[in-house]
Amino acid sequence: MAINLREIALKEEKLVSGHRLCAGCGASIIVRMVLNAIDEPVVVANATGCLEVATTIFPFNAWNVPWIHSAFENAAATIAGVEAAYKALKRKGEIDREIRFISFAGDGGTYDIGLQALSGAIERGHRAVFICYNNEAYMNTGIQRSGATPRGAFTTTSPAGKAIPGKPQKRKNLTEMMVANGAKYVAQASPSHWRDLMEKVKKAVNTDGPAFLNIYSTCPRGWRTPDNSAISIARLAVETGVWPLYEVENGKYKINYKPPKGFKPVEEFLKVQGRFAHLLKPENAHILEEFKKDIEEEWKRLLSMEEATNK
Amino acid sequence: MKTQIKRIAIEGNEAAALAFKQVNPDVVAAYPITPSTEVVQKFSEYVANGEVDTEFVPVESEHSAMSACIGAAAAGARVMTATASQGLALMWEMLYIASALRLPIVMSVSNRALSAPINIHGDHSDAMGARDSGWIQIFSENVQEIYDNIFQAVKIAEHPDVRLPVMVGYDGFITSHSEEMIEILEDDVVRNFIGKYKPKYTLLDVDNPIAVGPLALTDSYFEFKVAQAYALENSLPIIKQVGKEYGDLTGRYYDVIERYRTEGAEYIIVAMSSTVGTAREVVDTLREKGLPVGLLKIRVFRPFPTEDIINALKDAKVIGILDRSMVPGSFGGPLYHEITSAFYHYEKRPIAQAYVYGLGGRDITTQHIEKVFEELIDIGKKGKPNPLTYIGVRE
Numbered sequence: 013m014a015i016n017l018r019e020i021a022l023k024e025e026k027l028v029s030g031h032r033l034c035a036g037c038g039a040s041i042i043v044r045m046v047l048n049a050i051d052e053p054v055v056v057a058n059a060t061g062c063l064e065v066a067t068t069i070f071p072f073n074a075w076n077v078p079w080i081h082s083a084f085e086n087a088a089a090t091i092a093g094v095e096a097a098y099k100a101l102k103r104k105g106e107i108d109r110e111i112r113f114i115s116f117a118g119d120g121g122t123y124d125i126g127l128q129a130l131s132g133a134i135e136r137g138h139r140a141v142f143i144c145y146n147n148e149a150y151m152n153t154g155i156q157r158s159g160a161t162p163r164g165a166f167t168t169t170s171p172a173g174k175a176i177p178g179k180p181q182k183r184k185n186l187t188e189m190m191v192a193n194g195a196k197y198v199a200q201a202s203p204s205h206w207r208d209l210m211e212k213v214k215k216a217v218n219t220d221g222p223a224f225l226n227i228y229s230t231c232p233r234g235w236r237t238p239d240n241s242a243i244s245i246a247r248l249a250v251e252t253g254v255w256p257l258y259e260v261e262n263g264k265y266k267i268n269y270k271p272p273k274g275f276k277p278v279e280e281f282l283k284v285q286g287r288f289a290h291l292l293k294p295e296n297a298h299i300l301e302e303f304k305k306d307i308e309e310e311w312k313r314l315l316s317m318e319e320a321t322n323k
Numbered sequence: 324m325k326t327q328i329k330r331i332a333i334e335g336n337e338a339a340a341l342a343f344k345q346v347n348p349d350v351v352a353a354y355p356i357t358p359s360t361e362v363v364q365k366f367s368e369y370v371a372n373g374e375v376d377t378e379f380v381p382v383e384s385e386h387s388a389m390s391a392c393i394g395a396a397a398a399g400a401r402v403m404t405a406t407a408s409q410g411l412a413l414m415w416e417m418l419y420i421a422s423a424l425r426l427p428i429v430m431s432v433s434n435r436a437l438s439a440p441i442n443i444h445g446d447h448s449d450a451m452g453a454r455d456s457g458w459i460q461i462f463s464e465n466v467q468e469i470y471d472n473i474f475q476a477v478k479i480a481e482h483p484d485v486r487l488p489v490m491v492g493y494d495g496f497i498t499s500h501s502e503e504m505i506e507i508l509e510d511d512v513v514r515n516f517i518g519k520y521k522p523k524y525t526l527l528d529v530d531n532p533i534a535v536g537p538l539a540l541t542d543s544y545f546e547f548k549v550a551q552a553y554a555l556e557n558s559l560p561i562i563k564q565v566g567k568e569y570g571d572l573t574g575r576y577y578d579v580i581e582r583y584r585t586e587g588a589e590y591i592i593v594a595m596s597s598t599v600g601t602a603r604e605v606v607d608t609l610r611e612k613g614l615p616v617g618l619l620k621i622r623v624f625r626p627f628p629t630e631d632i633i634n635a636l637k638d639a640k641v642i643g644i645l646d647r648s649m650v651p652g653s654f655g656g657p658l659y660h661e662i663t664s665a666f667y668h669y670e671k672r673p674i675a676q677a678y679v680y681g682l683g684g685r686d687i688t689t690q691h692i693e694k695v696f697e698e699l700i701d702i703g704k705k706g707k708p709n710p711l712t713y714i715g716v717r718e
């Protein structure tokens with residue numbers, strides 16, 4: 013499973029330049045890392061969203077792999093169909109290649125509208141890797157809240173108003189839902205920790221069954237951050253405990269990053285992003301407290317799950 | 324060459340499942356809904372017993388059923404599914420995508436009413452909701468036709484000049500659950516008729532990657548849609564040709580419409596699906612009494628066989644168009660709209676009377692149809708039609 017950077021550097025790119033994602037978009041970085049980590053040929057299904065609309069504006073196409081987009085909520089069902097066809101044609105002797113199947117959907121297409129199709133595909137056991145590039149809002153329609161949007165964050169449907177300052181609810185824990193749903197391999201990753209991310213991709217594609225990856229994806233437009241900050245902010249998310257890196261293999265938890273000297277203060281992550289600017293004002297101190305509590309609780313729960321499942 | 328005839332008694336849904344089995348598709352992704360459930364149920368028995376090599380995907384919704392069919396068809400598989408009513412409605416978004424991506428998916432639809440109020444019985448509201456989705460739509464009068472239409476659907480859908488999805492409709496409960504004697508074909512005859520499917524492009528050709536379903540902006544979207552419309556229009560002669568080839572094989576010839584005693588008819592009823600069988604009886608009775616009546620069956624609703632229909636109806640005095648679905652807020656049903664607008668540019672055209680009947684499975688009897696003919700004769704004398712008439716409704 014070792015990742016050899018030199019080998020990867022020599023590989024042909026599978027998502028090539030010429031797409032129209034914003035400068036500094038996390039999604040393109042993630043897709044390149046994911047596809048470069050895989051040795052086998054892959055077929056990709058893509059949900060409607062930023063990644064899809066910006067990479068295939070007819071007659072241009074930035075994908076160097078077979079690719080299908082059909083709608084917003086059904087990337088998982090679509091790739092399930094592709095995988096079913098593959099199984100049938102293989103059984104009938106029409107095809108003998110080893111092929112891997114991946115679906116990419118944003119957090120909207122995964123946590124919310126796409127959840128039913130994703131859950132069904134995982135329950136049925138299709139051998140595919142279902143990837144959420146998680147930018148914590150619906151970006152393609154202009155930064156609306158999703159089930160993945162963290163508590164207190166500004167979006168255009170959870171604006172920071174006088175009465176309600178940002179999203180009142182904490183983010184849904186989709187990663188845990190996928191564990192409970194029975195995915196054989198589940199992980200959270202971040203492009204800031206590229207080796208960890210690529211190793212997880214390798215494990216996911218080599219899993220004989222459904223795998224789910226939740227990958228943190230920064231968005232300069234929606235997060236109100238500079239174009240050159242994708243990786244540094246993704247790293248801050250990990251180092252402040254906002255986005256824990258962990259994996260669950262056949263029910264066993266493993267936390268992949270434990271800060272030796274403890275987490276950095278959450279404020280360091282929040283203060284570099286426009287979407288959280290209001291949280292640092294004194295009148296919103298109580299929301300900041302809740303935000304911190306959400307993170308602590310999640311971390312404690314992860315530690316105890318790791319302990320409980322590795323006894 | 325006419326092949327050996329084997330006759331069996333079978334229900335409509337089972338006939339559909341049997342046809343699916345004989346096609347032996349690569350992938351079936353489906354979700355159950357009354358009155359179509361038995362198609363999937365029966366088919367999964369075939370899968371469980373190893374009678375087909377199909378990959379069966381028991382999805383969690385109809386939306387995913389059509390999505391998985393799209394994925395599988397784009398991967399080069401021969402793909403089939405079945406649904407009805409709310410299931411077809413839930414697929415609506417994906418129906419448009421299947422046809423625009425030019426994927427030859429075949430679907431049986433046991434036509435049923437749409438909620439609310441919830442009702443499980445037969446009418447054409449579901450199919451009519453899908454009429455603009457770019458699918459070829461074929462309607463079956465009886466169990467034999469369900470069976471025959473499914474093989475033809477596969478051949479039409481996969482024809483290199485068509486490459487469009489096809490839905491084969493039949494009346495929920497009336498045909499789906501009625502047991503009839505039908506003639507069936509041997510498996511190898513079916514296999515020869517439909518041939519081996521050779522997709523033009525596939526996602527699994529990993530050495531030649533394709534992108535299916537990209538974003539098309541203002542500078543190209545319109546051309547895609549027009550090309551799709553042309554493909555649907557151009558499928559009409561191929562549907563006829565396949566119907567003829569099937570006739571040469573089985574003795575049962577199919578055209579896009581069927582004229583029943585329309586020669587010299589002054590009063591013609593136009594209908595689809597099982598109602599045609601009922602109307603046929605009435606036409607025979609009235610013809611015996613010397614009345615110049617006839618019947619036109621519409622077998623293919625999309626693409627709409629405009630010219631055939633005009634030729635069949637243009638010499639009539641009055642036509643009664645029977646719609647088993649309604650268009651609330653309008654002056655007639657979908658079939659009425661199509662036929663009357665087709666006649667707009669013709670000097671010589673019959674008086675057209677709009678009827679809506681049979682919603683939610685309400686019975687249509689020979690008496691109802693006799694009464695329609697009486698009204699048509701009356702309208703002929705009057706020289707103008709009545710407003711839209713609901714048959715058999717208590718007001």
Ligand SMILES: Cc1ncc(C[n+]2csc(CCOP(=O)(O)OP(=O)(O)O)c2C)c(N)n1
Pocket residue numbers: 060061062063084085117118119120121122147149150151152153158
């Ligand atoms: C059924 C349906 N509802 C709504 C939309 C509009 N829509 C397109 S993309 C999108 C948001 C996508 O958000 P996400 O999945 O988080 O991906 P991102 O754009 O952030 O990359 C929405 C709401 C749609 N295409 N289809």
Ligand code: SF4
Pocket residue numbers: 032033034035036037038039062063066147151152230231232233234
């Ligand atoms: S809006 Fe955000 S997610 Fe969308 S392309 Fe731009 S940076 Fe990427």
